[in-house]
Amino acid sequence: MYAARGLRWLARDEHNAWLHLAASGIVIIAGLALHVSREDWRWLVVAIALVWVAEAINTAIEELCDRICTDFDPSIGRVKDLAAGGVLAASLAAAAISLLTLVPRLLQRLA
Numbered sequence: 115m116y117a118a119r120g121l122r123w124l125a126r127d128e129h130n131a132w133l134h135l136a137a138s139g140i141v142i143i144a145g146l147a148l149h150v151s152r153e154d155w156r157w158l159v160v161a162i163a164l165v166w167v168a169e170a171i172n173t174a175i176e177e178l179c180d181r182i183c184t185d186f187d188p189s190i191g192r193v194k195d196l197a198a199g200g201v202l203a204a205s206l207a208a209a210a211i212s213l214l215t216l217v218p219r220l221l222q223r224l225a
């Protein structure tokens with residue numbers, strides 16, 4: 115399947131994907147360990163998916179930019195920076211969602 119092949123490339127070739135993979139794994143393990151509710155799992159799934167979607171789009175844009183322009187071009191630089199900014203925004207939002215979901219559960223467990 116072409117879509118699955120895209121995700122395989124992403125996980126294999128993108129150095130940032132390893133960070134996302136590690137972060138996703140930590141969130142899933144924490145969710146399991148803290149027995150979060152079904153409602154909370156919805157938020158964690160959204161957080162994880164948000165980052166992967168942003169990274170996939172960013173990687174596709176980078177590939178396309180490198181294909182159409184091998185020289186230094188300020189416009190290409192701007193396009194890449196914008197796409198990378200999307201990943202940063204998604205990652206910050208995902209971190210906030212994960213902390214807002216997991217920390218109260220952790221404090222509950224510790225109390």
Ligand SMILES: Nc1ncnc2c1ncn2[C@@H]1O[C@H](COP(=O)(O)OP(=O)(O)OP(=O)(O)O)[C@@H](O)[C@H]1O
Nearest residue numbers: 130176183184185186187188190191192194195198
């Ligand atoms: N052809 C270009 N012309 C101008 N600036 C460029 C060009 N290619 C890359 N850049 C600049 O270098 C930055 C890094 O680009 P690069 O393609 O190396 O992405 P990357 O390091 O793989 O990014 P990421 O960590 O998001 O995967 C871009 O955000 C952009 O500012």
